[in-house]
Amino acid sequence: MSRRPTDPRGDPRAAAERAFKAVTAPKPVEAAPKPPTLPGAKEMVSLRIDRDVLDAFQAEGPGWQERINAALRKAAGL
Secondary structure, X not given: OOOOOOXXXXXXXXXXXXXXXXXXXXXXXXXXXXXXXXXXXXXXXXXXXXXXXXXXXXXXXXXXXXXXXXXXXXXXXX
């Protein structure tokens, strides 16, 4: 027979260790909320486009980026 009665919840050292870890464990880092977007604001991105598609838009002259944006908006259903 042991000298100490056993704890019905398990080993007291293990329980103390679990309690310690629960208090001292680092909390998960939450992602920062995205700032609200401004209407009409443009975002700079890097985009890979087939050369023939780019040539077709650029052949129409200045404003080719706006035309690509309009085509992408139409394709996205916006």
